[in-house]
Every structure is written in C-alpha cells, then in structure tokens.
Amino acid sequence: MKRHIVKNVQDSILNKCSYRKNNGGLLSGLKYTCKDNIVTGNLSGGILTTASSNVLKNYQSPFNAEVVKLLYDSGAELSGKVNLDEFGMGSSGLNSAPGPTLNPIYPGKIAGGSSSGSAASVAADLCDFSIGSDTGGSIRLPASYCNVIGFKPTYGRISRWGLIPYAQTLDTIGILSKKIDTIKHVYSVLNMYDEKDPTSLPEELRKETPETNKERLIIGIPEEFILEDISIDVKNTFKQFILKLINLGHVVKTISITSIKKALPTYYTLATAEAASNLSRYDGTRYGSTNDYDKLDQNIIFRNRSEFFGKEVKRRIILGNYTLSSSSGDHYLKSTLLRKQLAKEFSKNFNNKHVLFQDEQFQDKCDLLISPTAMSKAPDYETFEKRESENILNSYINDVLTVPASLVGLPTISIPINGIGIQIMGQFGDDKLVLHTAEDVINNF
Amino acid sequence: MFKRSLHKSTRLLRQIKTKEDIDKLLNNPTWSVKELSSSKQNSNSEITHKTVAKMIKLSGFNDEVTPELTKSLNLQMNFIEKLYDGEEEEVHKHSNNDSIFRLIASDHIPDKPLTLKQLQEEIKNLKPSKEKGEIRDDKNTP
Amino acid sequence: MxxxxxxxxxxxxxxxxxxxxxxxxxxxxxxxxxxxxxxxxxxxxxxxxxxxxxxxxxxxxxxxxxxxxxxxxxxxxxxxxxxxxxxxxxxxxxxxxxxxxxxxxxxxxxxxxxxxxxxxxxxxxxxxxxxxxxxxxxxxxxxxxxxxxxxxxxxxxxxxxxxxxxxxxxxxxxxxxxxxxxxxxxxxxxxxxxxxxxxxxxxxxxxxxxxxxxxxxxxxxxxxxxxxxxxxxxxxxxxxxxxxxxxxxxxxxxxxxxxxxxxxxxxxxxxxxxxxxxxxxDIGKELPELPDDILTRLTKSLELKYAKFLLNTPELLQYYDEFNHSDKNKWIFQELLGQFSKLDKQFDSNIIPPKTLQEIINLNCPLSEKRNVVREMILNPRPLSEIYKQDSPNINIDQLCNDIINKNQHLVAKLQIQPSVLQSLIGQAMKQTRGKIHANIIKGKFIELLKL
Known part of the structure; x- marks a missing residue:
C-alpha cells in the first residue's frame, strides 16, 4: 500500500489514558476518545487538554467537562484525548500544532476536520465512539472522509460546559461511531439540561417536538445543495441513497432555500468574529504557554500570543477583529440578520414545529432534509495543501454543505457510504426522528 | 414574470420518483462554489496596509504586516462581500454590532418578566458550586 | 478656586x-x-x-x-x-x-x-x-x-x-x-x-x-x-x-x-x-428611609452637622431614633457619646441600649450619680441592677428604722451621751438598703422616730 510520506504526522491520540468508574452503567464496556478541546480533569487521571495548540501545550484543567462527567457516571472508559485542527479551526486535520492526523483508512488522504482525531480513532477501531465538536461541520466532514457515522445534535441539547469555545453560538458537541446503536445510547446519556451552561435547552422544551409516527416520511432535498462542484462518485452515492429512500416507501421531493447560497460567507463572518472574542483570553499569564517575564504587562501578552498561536488561528482572529471593529461597517450585523433569515427559511420547510420559534405544525412539508456531506471523497493530502496555498478560501469551501445546518442548529447526522457521507437533517429539536431514520437507513443499506 | 413564478412553484413541488428525476436534479446544479471565491473587480473595501497593521495590534499580536497576510485577508474580505450579492450598492458606513441572532430559548420564548418577589426568591436560592470552583479554598490556584 | x-x-x-x-x-x-x-x-x-x-x-x-x-x-x-x-x-x-x-x-x-x-x-x-x-x-x-x-x-x-x-x-x-x-x-x-x-x-x-x-x-x-x-x-x-x-x-x-x-x-x-x-x-415600597428624608426630619431639632454625623453612623442613628426623651440631643451627644469619647472607647449600642439609658435617666438620684452609672456601665458592662440599686417602693423606711432601733436598744440608750451612735444606726440602715435610699432621708427618719 503506497503511502505518501508526510512530516510530523501525529497519531489521532495525543494523550492516552484509561479511566472509568468501576461499577456498571449504560455505557460500561465501551471505550471512547475525546476531542482535545474538551477539558478533562480528575476524571481522566489529570490528562492534559491542549486544543492542539501550543498555547495550551501543557495545560491541565482543574475541572471536567459536563460530558466527561456524564460519560464517567455511565461507565464509559476514556481511552485518550484526540487530535484536532487548532481550537477547532479548520476542516482538514492539518492545522494542528502537534502534527496533522491523516486518514487511517484511505492512505494519503486527509482525515478532515476539525474533529480529525475523533473520526480517525473511530475509523481505526481505537475506540467504540468519540466525542467531538461541530461548529461549521467539524464532526460531519471528518466522519464523511473517514467513513464513520457523525452526529451533531440540536444546538443546546448537549452541555458545552467544558468545551473550549471557538464560536459559542455555533459550537455543538457530538458523537462519532461506527455503530448507530452506540450513538443512540451515548446521545441518551448526554442529552441533559445543564444549569452551568447558559445556552442549555431548558427541560420543558426538550420534549416539545411531536413524535413522528408515520411510516412514510416526506424527505426534502434543498436544491441549493446541488452544486456543480460535487464529484461524480458523490453524485452516484447520493443517487443510490435517494433510490433507497424511495424503495423504503418515503416521498422525496426538492425544495428551495435560497439563503443557503449566502450561508458560507455568513458563517465565516460570524464564526471568526466570535473566535476573535473567545480567544482573547489566551495570554499565558494565568495558564498556558508563556515566555519568561520580569514585569506583567501588555508586552508579555502580545509576545505570548504572537508566538504560540498557529497561523490559521491567527488569520481568523485578525479577520474576526476586523469584522467586529468599526472599520468594517456592518458585516457583523448583516451576517446575523442573514442567519436569522436562514433559520426561518429552514424552519418553515419542516412539518414539525421548531421548539424555539414555535411555528405551527404542517402535514405536507418535509419531515427531514438530505444532502451530501462533502463535495468529494477525502482529498489527497498533497493536492489539498497545494490548493490551499493557492487560495486559502479553497479550504473554507469544503464546508459549504455542512455550514447551513450549523448556522441553524439543526440535528444532523452524516451516514457513511463507501467514504462518502450523506446528511440527514431534522427540524430544530427533532433529534429523535433523525436518529430513528438514520438507524432505519443504515440497517437497510 | 408569470412563467418564472410558475416555474418556481413547479420546482418547489417537484417530487423525485424515478432514476431520471434524480439524474435531472443532479445534473442541473443551481450554482458553483467558484462564485464565492471569485474576486470583484471594483472592491470598494480592500483592506489597506494600515488597517491590517491595526487589526494585528487589536488581535494582540506583534507580527509584521506581510503581503501574504494582506492578500489572504483581502481574499477573505471578497468572500465576505458575497453577503451583499444581489443587493443594491450601499455605503456600509453604519457600524454597530447591536444585534445578535442566537439559538437560546429565552431569546425566542421569553420568560415572564422578573418581579421583585421572584428576584428575591432567586437570591435566596443562590448556591456556590464546587464543580465550578466557587467554593473558597486557601491554596493559591495555578 | x-x-x-x-x-x-x-x-x-x-x-x-x-x-x-x-x-x-x-x-x-x-x-x-x-x-x-x-x-x-x-x-x-x-x-x-x-x-x-x-x-x-x-x-x-x-x-x-x-x-x-x-x-x-x-x-x-x-x-x-x-x-x-x-x-x-x-x-x-x-x-x-x-x-x-x-x-x-x-x-x-x-x-x-x-x-x-x-x-x-x-x-x-x-x-x-x-x-x-x-x-x-x-x-x-x-x-x-x-x-x-x-x-x-x-x-x-x-x-x-x-x-x-x-x-x-x-x-x-x-x-x-x-x-x-x-x-x-x-x-x-x-x-x-x-x-x-x-x-x-x-x-x-x-x-x-x-x-x-x-x-x-x-x-x-x-x-x-x-x-x-x-x-x-x-x-x-x-x-x-x-x-x-x-x-x-x-x-x-x-x-x-x-x-x-x-x-x-x-x-x-x-x-x-x-x-x-x-x-x-415594588422596590420603592421596600426601600428604607432615604438620606435626605432622614436629614429633613433630624434637622427639625438637631444641627445639620450632627444630623449628618448620625446619617453616616447608622448604628447611632438607629439608637437615636429608638431613644425617647425630651432632651435626647443632650443625653445622646453630650452625656452618652461624651463619656464614650472620654473613656476612649468606641460607641457600642449594646452596652447601654436605649431602654437602659432611659432607666438611668429615670433614676431617683442627682445627675452626677447618673453620670457615674453611665461611666461605670461603659467600663464594666453589666446590668443596671448590679451597678445601682433602685428605690424600691417596697422598702418601708419606717419599719426598717424601727427594726434597727429595736435591735440596737443598747446603742439607742447611749444616744444622749454619744451622738455618733446615730451615725452607726444610719450606717446599718444604709447597709440594709444597699445605699438605695439616701443617707439624709434615713437620718431624718431616725430623728423623727427617736424624737431627737
């Protein structure tokens, strides 16, 4: 098997451990890896949390993320912290300070990102499931490239207490695995209100979505997801998928959500602005990497930040500050309005009501939406790097199919079919239907 | 006009039943991502060297302004300019970030406004959490 | 400027x-x-x-x-x-x-x-x-x-x-x-x-x-x-x-x-x-008295500088408000605070609560005695009853003195020749009444009873 020689390739696992509680639990017997932007404290034996950044190279968190605590209580075993694109910024798995994690099952290809280690560790059977985070597609894209299932629940269902923020209004913790059953079980453990997280979906809204009991679902394909740039094999796989749905007795139809075309620029404006804000705290003066200093002042802050942040992160911070600053006019305002518009447009295409917007129920709209997850199979590492150096935007464009569901917070699962992921999206809050249908489809494929 | 709206409504209701339907859908893409990375000829918001320097400083960095950085920022700006595609040329002078769309329940389903009684009740129930490091300890933290 | x-x-x-x-x-x-x-x-x-x-x-x-x-x-x-x-x-x-x-x-x-x-x-x-x-x-x-x-x-x-x-x-x-x-x-x-x-x-x-x-x-x-x-x-x-x-x-x-x-x-x-x-x-209803309102009412009978002093010393203000007396300014500022200050002690409203101060003022004794009581209480805080014995309406002076006379017949007999005996009788009465009744009153009573 030919394999491209790449410098500094990093295993998906950055730091190994073996930590679980001893007596039973729903997930006992299961091993998981945890994306290294989720803090692990004493419930990991004190393992580091680095966010794959030199900024947090030796950082040991004094507390555990809520998800780590819940998984511990359910008996799951934490077997390691896994690699990511620094601070969650990237969709390739190549922007990591410790080194890139490549695709374990398609040699010479990228793993995708930012949850590169999560997808790779699952694909390589190093664990039963992995906990990752998805801000613009960071679970679904690597899941697609590494041929595993990647699930991003409705925004607010899983507590973000302990998730190192990239963009707080977009960050969503999710689950990767080869088995849909495992994903369902882990989801049931993590789908809990947490008062520590101010954005946690309130208890009374968690069961608001009506059960969809019918056999025959109406499945929509937003035609704006049909791009010229989608590769032939993705098209073919998508075709097979649609046919399968029809054979299972579902109705498939096309719909139009025009705002999707502006989703990518909207996402990048908002996400970078939030990142600029959320990463302001890293200055090395209280924790994290620092140079020596005689005097604690602004100089050491600037020195530390300049030295330890990676290139891509810096670029996004600078861009984000531009958006936030008075120099940029109203890009920020425009983006947030577009986002609202997109959310409403998506919502009104669903039968089930949106648990926050509280629209009415419908009958003849869609129960679910589908699209490919990525425009191609996992790209070649070398080709990818080349294209990125030509135009940095080429790496952003990979997210075009995943970003809309992120902006709008919809529960979305990427189902792998020979190295090609297909997304199933549900109404905001309708995670149950998404998982149920995914299970159906997987079992019948 | 009529033809277009008819066409549009037909598009919305198009059910996919056969292989041919699928082929038709997949072979008629609505757009290409290349549209996003194309640069406008007269971009009225090209970032200057001075602005880049200012943004670097605002970001807490000591780095020099490099052509590479300026180029990539301008590319990203072009990308972001796509936000205004299809709209009339407007002078984007209004700079105010006073709005945020979030997927937080209380933004969309407001709680009942707080009364004094509720407020006082809430205060009574305040309880520091060890999990959050709120309980005092006499060691110096890291 | x-x-x-x-x-x-x-x-x-x-x-x-x-x-x-x-x-x-x-x-x-x-x-x-x-x-x-x-x-x-x-x-x-x-x-x-x-x-x-x-x-x-x-x-x-x-x-x-x-x-x-x-x-x-x-x-x-x-x-x-x-x-x-x-x-x-x-x-x-x-x-x-x-x-x-x-x-x-x-x-x-x-x-x-x-x-x-x-x-x-x-x-x-x-x-x-x-x-x-x-x-x-x-x-x-x-x-x-x-x-x-x-x-x-x-x-x-x-x-x-x-x-x-x-x-x-x-x-x-x-x-x-x-x-x-x-x-x-x-x-x-x-x-x-x-x-x-x-x-x-x-x-x-x-x-x-x-x-x-x-x-x-x-x-x-x-x-x-x-x-x-x-x-x-x-x-x-x-x-x-x-x-x-x-x-x-x-x-x-x-x-x-x-x-x-x-x-x-x-x-x-x-x-x-x-x-x-x-x-x-609702907040307005629950607010305590505003400073300006306090000053307004205090300055009706008190100089502004004292009023402000009270305002800035909540403990004392509370005391002042609780204390009832026609001459309260004098009692609080001159007598009470004066003593605290003379004795170089910080004002503490618990030492002489308003009610107690009231009681001291009502004592049947001259001002100098009352001052002593106040001073004593600040130095050695204890109940008033331990510092000063009040005039008990139950003490029957007649009976007391008669009792003493009867018990001291041998002394009484000497009265004509030794007038100082009277003093010892008075002394006994003082002892029994624990100084609650003034010496002159007792003297007068003995003189009356012994027909001196």
Missing amino acids: KYNPKYIFKCGLEIHTQLKTKYKLFSLSQTSFGDSPNTNVSFFDLGLPGTQPKLNTEALYLGLIASKILNCQIQPYSTFDRKHYFYPDQPLGYQITQFYHPLSKNGYLKLNEKFDGVDKTINIQQIQLEQDTGKKYNDKTIDYNRNGIPLIEVITDPDFENIDQVQSFVKKYQTLVTHMSVCAGTMETGAIRVDANISVNDNSRVEIKNLGSSGEIVDALKYEYNRQIEALENGRSIIQETRNWNGKTTESSRSKEDAVDYRYVPDSELPVIRIDESMSE
Missing part, C-alpha cells in the same frame, strides 16, 4: 461602584475583602477554557435599587455586551458590560443648598452592570480576588458647572449608596472609583481616569481646567484624549489615535434581562 469667566467649565462623571453582594457578578465566588490573593477565584473568574458565565441575581437586585434611588427609568429589556482590550488584569480579554442596552436610564440626583451646600440637579444618563477587574499585587502577579466583582457604572450628563458641584455630588452619592447598602465601601476603600470628563468652552473633552478620592477629583479638575485654558490661550487646541492624575499633574495616557477599539458586541451566551413593570414601584 477662581474660574475664568471667558472659559466655561463643563464636566461629566463616570462612577464605578462596587456592589455589596455576597458573590460575584457572573460566578458565585465570594466578594469578601482582605483575603489572601487568589483565594476567591472560581474557574470562570480566571477565564479558564470551557467556563461560562451565569448572572448573579444579587447584583441585579442592587443595580435596580441604585436605579431607583437615582430616579432612573428601569429598562424592561437589557443585555450584556463584551468590551475587548488586552490587559493582565482582564482575564477574558474582554469585560462583560452593558453598552447597548443598560439596566436603567434618564435619572437624576438633586443637590440642595441646605444639605449639600449647592443647588443643582445632575442628570444621569444611564446605569449599567459590569465586571470589576483584577488588581496588581506585585510586578509579576495579579490578584484576581477582585476580578468579576459586580460594579455599576453611573454615567452623568456633563451637567457640572463647577468643582463645588462635583465635590458635593460625589459626597452625596457616596452617602446615598452606602446608606442604602448598595455599596460596601467608599472611595477611600477603593469601592468607588471616578472618571471625570472635562471640557472648556465646548472644546474637545479630556477624560481623567481612576480618581480615588474627593481630594484627587478636586485637584485633578482644577489642574486640568487651568491646563486647558493655558493651552487655548496659547493658540493650541485641546486633543480629545485620556489622561491620568499623578498627584501633581494630569499626564497623557493615550490619544484618540491610539484609542483602543473596544469592538463592542453582544455576549453570545448571557440571556436577556427582562424586568416587569411592577419592579420600580
């Missing part, structure tokens, strides 16, 4: 006031002062990765009270925003404040000639909730105990026409917020910090930051007023900038060019604050 009539003084203040809460603004670590560095810091206070804020309703409550006592309109809807800048004492790299939609707006504080020495209404633009920062401990360390403590920032309109008004306002404000338990301290303890904006003849205004005492405010404003006049007289223009007071002069800290762009943006996680319209009225 002399004002040059050609140069109109204009000033506005921004007052940062620490709220008297148990816990911090966005986390429930303690706000207590004077503790060892970095012992009251939660994970959020240090800005640890993965932490999130949660509003402490105590701060909201005190912010609403402050709004009410400064006559502001409580906003039904207010939000939190981030103000970005880098500094070692700012762990998040931004301060959480209220820039776009503050807690309350459009209030005022009236200064009056009688109590404040000047007649002037100062309008208040807004009151906003925000976090305090950490504090420098030494060259290499920041103490984050202070970080995250709730502040209100009170922003006045530029209504001040002279420094007397500023001084008066600051004094009145301090009294108001301390008395109403909104603030735990004063400027001197660092709980209140002031930024002053000053301009002359409507030229650019200059901000002087971090003034820590009334004296500093006065001196800094005087200096700056004169500095601006001097500049203008010499044909220079005033640059809009921020300056610091170093005790002697104001010095430039940064100009508008270097001005930090704070990139205000709404916080992405904190919920909107929604206040019911009943809040303002």
Whole structure:
C-alpha cells in the first residue's frame, strides 16, 4: 500500500489514558476518545487538554467537562484525548500544532476536520465512539472522509460546559461511531439540561417536538445543495441513497432555500468574529504557554500570543477583529440578520414545529432534509495543501454543505457510504426522528 | 414574470420518483462554489496596509504586516462581500454590532418578566458550586 | 478656586461602584475583602477554557435599587455586551458590560443648598452592570480576588458647572449608596472609583481616569481646567484624549489615535434581562428611609452637622431614633457619646441600649450619680441592677428604722451621751438598703422616730 510520506504526522491520540468508574452503567464496556478541546480533569487521571495548540501545550484543567462527567457516571472508559485542527479551526486535520492526523483508512488522504482525531480513532477501531465538536461541520466532514457515522445534535441539547469555545453560538458537541446503536445510547446519556451552561435547552422544551409516527416520511432535498462542484462518485452515492429512500416507501421531493447560497460567507463572518472574542483570553499569564517575564504587562501578552498561536488561528482572529471593529461597517450585523433569515427559511420547510420559534405544525412539508456531506471523497493530502496555498478560501469551501445546518442548529447526522457521507437533517429539536431514520437507513443499506 | 413564478412553484413541488428525476436534479446544479471565491473587480473595501497593521495590534499580536497576510485577508474580505450579492450598492458606513441572532430559548420564548418577589426568591436560592470552583479554598490556584 | 469667566467649565462623571453582594457578578465566588490573593477565584473568574458565565441575581437586585434611588427609568429589556482590550488584569480579554442596552436610564440626583451646600440637579444618563477587574499585587502577579466583582457604572450628563458641584455630588452619592447598602465601601476603600470628563468652552473633552478620592477629583479638575485654558490661550487646541492624575499633574495616557477599539458586541451566551413593570414601584415600597428624608426630619431639632454625623453612623442613628426623651440631643451627644469619647472607647449600642439609658435617666438620684452609672456601665458592662440599686417602693423606711432601733436598744440608750451612735444606726440602715435610699432621708427618719 503506497503511502505518501508526510512530516510530523501525529497519531489521532495525543494523550492516552484509561479511566472509568468501576461499577456498571449504560455505557460500561465501551471505550471512547475525546476531542482535545474538551477539558478533562480528575476524571481522566489529570490528562492534559491542549486544543492542539501550543498555547495550551501543557495545560491541565482543574475541572471536567459536563460530558466527561456524564460519560464517567455511565461507565464509559476514556481511552485518550484526540487530535484536532487548532481550537477547532479548520476542516482538514492539518492545522494542528502537534502534527496533522491523516486518514487511517484511505492512505494519503486527509482525515478532515476539525474533529480529525475523533473520526480517525473511530475509523481505526481505537475506540467504540468519540466525542467531538461541530461548529461549521467539524464532526460531519471528518466522519464523511473517514467513513464513520457523525452526529451533531440540536444546538443546546448537549452541555458545552467544558468545551473550549471557538464560536459559542455555533459550537455543538457530538458523537462519532461506527455503530448507530452506540450513538443512540451515548446521545441518551448526554442529552441533559445543564444549569452551568447558559445556552442549555431548558427541560420543558426538550420534549416539545411531536413524535413522528408515520411510516412514510416526506424527505426534502434543498436544491441549493446541488452544486456543480460535487464529484461524480458523490453524485452516484447520493443517487443510490435517494433510490433507497424511495424503495423504503418515503416521498422525496426538492425544495428551495435560497439563503443557503449566502450561508458560507455568513458563517465565516460570524464564526471568526466570535473566535476573535473567545480567544482573547489566551495570554499565558494565568495558564498556558508563556515566555519568561520580569514585569506583567501588555508586552508579555502580545509576545505570548504572537508566538504560540498557529497561523490559521491567527488569520481568523485578525479577520474576526476586523469584522467586529468599526472599520468594517456592518458585516457583523448583516451576517446575523442573514442567519436569522436562514433559520426561518429552514424552519418553515419542516412539518414539525421548531421548539424555539414555535411555528405551527404542517402535514405536507418535509419531515427531514438530505444532502451530501462533502463535495468529494477525502482529498489527497498533497493536492489539498497545494490548493490551499493557492487560495486559502479553497479550504473554507469544503464546508459549504455542512455550514447551513450549523448556522441553524439543526440535528444532523452524516451516514457513511463507501467514504462518502450523506446528511440527514431534522427540524430544530427533532433529534429523535433523525436518529430513528438514520438507524432505519443504515440497517437497510 | 408569470412563467418564472410558475416555474418556481413547479420546482418547489417537484417530487423525485424515478432514476431520471434524480439524474435531472443532479445534473442541473443551481450554482458553483467558484462564485464565492471569485474576486470583484471594483472592491470598494480592500483592506489597506494600515488597517491590517491595526487589526494585528487589536488581535494582540506583534507580527509584521506581510503581503501574504494582506492578500489572504483581502481574499477573505471578497468572500465576505458575497453577503451583499444581489443587493443594491450601499455605503456600509453604519457600524454597530447591536444585534445578535442566537439559538437560546429565552431569546425566542421569553420568560415572564422578573418581579421583585421572584428576584428575591432567586437570591435566596443562590448556591456556590464546587464543580465550578466557587467554593473558597486557601491554596493559591495555578 | 477662581474660574475664568471667558472659559466655561463643563464636566461629566463616570462612577464605578462596587456592589455589596455576597458573590460575584457572573460566578458565585465570594466578594469578601482582605483575603489572601487568589483565594476567591472560581474557574470562570480566571477565564479558564470551557467556563461560562451565569448572572448573579444579587447584583441585579442592587443595580435596580441604585436605579431607583437615582430616579432612573428601569429598562424592561437589557443585555450584556463584551468590551475587548488586552490587559493582565482582564482575564477574558474582554469585560462583560452593558453598552447597548443598560439596566436603567434618564435619572437624576438633586443637590440642595441646605444639605449639600449647592443647588443643582445632575442628570444621569444611564446605569449599567459590569465586571470589576483584577488588581496588581506585585510586578509579576495579579490578584484576581477582585476580578468579576459586580460594579455599576453611573454615567452623568456633563451637567457640572463647577468643582463645588462635583465635590458635593460625589459626597452625596457616596452617602446615598452606602446608606442604602448598595455599596460596601467608599472611595477611600477603593469601592468607588471616578472618571471625570472635562471640557472648556465646548472644546474637545479630556477624560481623567481612576480618581480615588474627593481630594484627587478636586485637584485633578482644577489642574486640568487651568491646563486647558493655558493651552487655548496659547493658540493650541485641546486633543480629545485620556489622561491620568499623578498627584501633581494630569499626564497623557493615550490619544484618540491610539484609542483602543473596544469592538463592542453582544455576549453570545448571557440571556436577556427582562424586568416587569411592577419592579420600580415594588422596590420603592421596600426601600428604607432615604438620606435626605432622614436629614429633613433630624434637622427639625438637631444641627445639620450632627444630623449628618448620625446619617453616616447608622448604628447611632438607629439608637437615636429608638431613644425617647425630651432632651435626647443632650443625653445622646453630650452625656452618652461624651463619656464614650472620654473613656476612649468606641460607641457600642449594646452596652447601654436605649431602654437602659432611659432607666438611668429615670433614676431617683442627682445627675452626677447618673453620670457615674453611665461611666461605670461603659467600663464594666453589666446590668443596671448590679451597678445601682433602685428605690424600691417596697422598702418601708419606717419599719426598717424601727427594726434597727429595736435591735440596737443598747446603742439607742447611749444616744444622749454619744451622738455618733446615730451615725452607726444610719450606717446599718444604709447597709440594709444597699445605699438605695439616701443617707439624709434615713437620718431624718431616725430623728423623727427617736424624737431627737
């Protein structure tokens, strides 16, 4: 098997451990890896949390993320912290300070990102499931490239207490695995209100979505997801998928959500602005990497930040500050309005009501939406790097199919079919239907 | 006009039943991502060297302004300019970030406004959490 | 201070006031002062990765009270925003404040000639909730105990026409917020910090930051007023900038060019604050007496300086109000406080509670005796009954003296030849009555009974 020689390739696992509680639990017997932007404290034996950044190279968190605590209580075993694109910024798995994690099952290809280690560790059977985070597609894209299932629940269902923020209004913790059953079980453990997280979906809204009991679902394909740039094999796989749905007795139809075309620029404006804000705290003066200093002042802050942040992160911070600053006019305002518009447009295409917007129920709209997850199979590492150096935007464009569901917070699962992921999206809050249908489809494929 | 709206409504209701339907859908893409990375000829918001320097400083960095950085920022700006595609040329002078769309329940389903009684009740129930490091300890933290 | 009539003084203040809460603004670590560095810091206070804020309703409550006592309109809807800048004492790299939609707006504080020495209404633009920062401990360390403590920032309109008004306002404000338990301290303890904006003849205004005492405010404003006049007289223009007071002069800290762009943006996680319209009225109903109202009623029978003294010593004010007497001013200020002061002891209302003082005054004995009792009680606090025996209406002097006469027949027989025997009889009676009855009264009774 030919394999491209790449410098500094990093295993998906950055730091190994073996930590679980001893007596039973729903997930006992299961091993998981945890994306290294989720803090692990004493419930990991004190393992580091680095966010794959030199900024947090030796950082040991004094507390555990809520998800780590819940998984511990359910008996799951934490077997390691896994690699990511620094601070969650990237969709390739190549922007990591410790080194890139490549695709374990398609040699010479990228793993995708930012949850590169999560997808790779699952694909390589190093664990039963992995906990990752998805801000613009960071679970679904690597899941697609590494041929595993990647699930991003409705925004607010899983507590973000302990998730190192990239963009707080977009960050969503999710689950990767080869088995849909495992994903369902882990989801049931993590789908809990947490008062520590101010954005946690309130208890009374968690069961608001009506059960969809019918056999025959109406499945929509937003035609704006049909791009010229989608590769032939993705098209073919998508075709097979649609046919399968029809054979299972579902109705498939096309719909139009025009705002999707502006989703990518909207996402990048908002996400970078939030990142600029959320990463302001890293200055090395209280924790994290620092140079020596005689005097604690602004100089050491600037020195530390300049030295330890990676290139891509810096670029996004600078861009984000531009958006936030008075120099940029109203890009920020425009983006947030577009986002609202997109959310409403998506919502009104669903039968089930949106648990926050509280629209009415419908009958003849869609129960679910589908699209490919990525425009191609996992790209070649070398080709990818080349294209990125030509135009940095080429790496952003990979997210075009995943970003809309992120902006709008919809529960979305990427189902792998020979190295090609297909997304199933549900109404905001309708995670149950998404998982149920995914299970159906997987079992019948 | 009529033809277009008819066409549009037909598009919305198009059910996919056969292989041919699928082929038709997949072979008629609505757009290409290349549209996003194309640069406008007269971009009225090209970032200057001075602005880049200012943004670097605002970001807490000591780095020099490099052509590479300026180029990539301008590319990203072009990308972001796509936000205004299809709209009339407007002078984007209004700079105010006073709005945020979030997927937080209380933004969309407001709680009942707080009364004094509720407020006082809430205060009574305040309880520091060890999990959050709120309980005092006499060691110096890291 | 002399004002040059050609140069109109204009000033506005921004007052940062620490709220008297148990816990911090966005986390429930303690706000207590004077503790060892970095012992009251939660994970959020240090800005640890993965932490999130949660509003402490105590701060909201005190912010609403402050709004009410400064006559502001409580906003039904207010939000939190981030103000970005880098500094070692700012762990998040931004301060959480209220820039776009503050807690309350459009209030005022009236200064009056009688109590404040000047007649002037100062309008208040807004009151906003925000976090305090950490504090420098030494060259290499920041103490984050202070970080995250709730502040209100009170922003006045530029209504001040002279420094007397500023001084008066600051004094009145301090009294108001301390008395109403909104603030735990004063400027001197660092709980209140002031930024002053000053301009002359409507030229650019200059901000002087971090003034820590009334004296500093006065001196800094005087200096700056004169500095601006001097500049203008010499044909220079005033640059809009921020300056610091170093005790002697104001010095430039940064100009508008270097001005930090704070990139205000709404916080992405904190919920909107929604206040019911009943809040303002309900808070008003529960407010204790306002300082001005207290002064008004006290000054009906008391000099202003004493009234102010009482106002600033809540324990004593409470005492004064509880104590009932036609001559209460004399008793409290002269007798009670006088004694405490003479004995070099701090006033403690528990030593001689109002009721007890009342009892002492009602004692059937001369003023000098009463003073002794007061003095004795302060020195050795114990019940009044142990210090002084009251005239018991049950003591029958006749019977007592007869008893003594009967028991001391041998002495009585000697009376004619030894008049001093009378003294020993009196002595016995005094002993039995434990000095409760005056010696002269007993003497008189014996004389009567023995027909001397």
